[in-house]
Amino acid sequence: MDPQQPTARSLQTRINNDITQLLQRFENIMAAATVENTSHTATAIETYQLDVESTALIRAAEDILALTRTMKETWLFGKLDTLGEDERDVKRREKLEQDVAVVKEAIEKGSVLKLEK
Structure with a gap:
């Protein structure tokens, strides 16, 4: 800085x-x-x-x-x-990013069930 x-x-x-x-x-x-x-x-x-x-x-x-x-x-x-992210915030953000990646991969592979109306 x-x-x-x-x-x-x-x-x-x-x-x-x-x-x-x-x-x-x-x-x-x-x-x-x-x-x-x-x-x-x-x-x-x-x-x-x-x-x-x-x-x-x-x-x-x-x-x-x-x-x-x-x-x-x-x-x-x-x-x-x-x-001012502390260590807990960094870990939480990283975990959230991992979860987003898993959901994205599941959607791309089509393993998520689609609900039809």
């Missing part, structure tokens, strides 16, 4: 990190918005905090959009193995 191509595992990690960031920023905004304080200093601090958190929330959303673009490009143009 090309070293520039992301793996399924790295994409999954990035998805989890981006979602965590998005949720954390939203929670921070909600926590700051519910504080009831009438002092001008506290209000200014809360306003600044909301500004910072909303900017970070927008950045987290942009990261998710960039991730979806990367995933689309990788699936369309890359060789991302999202199926």
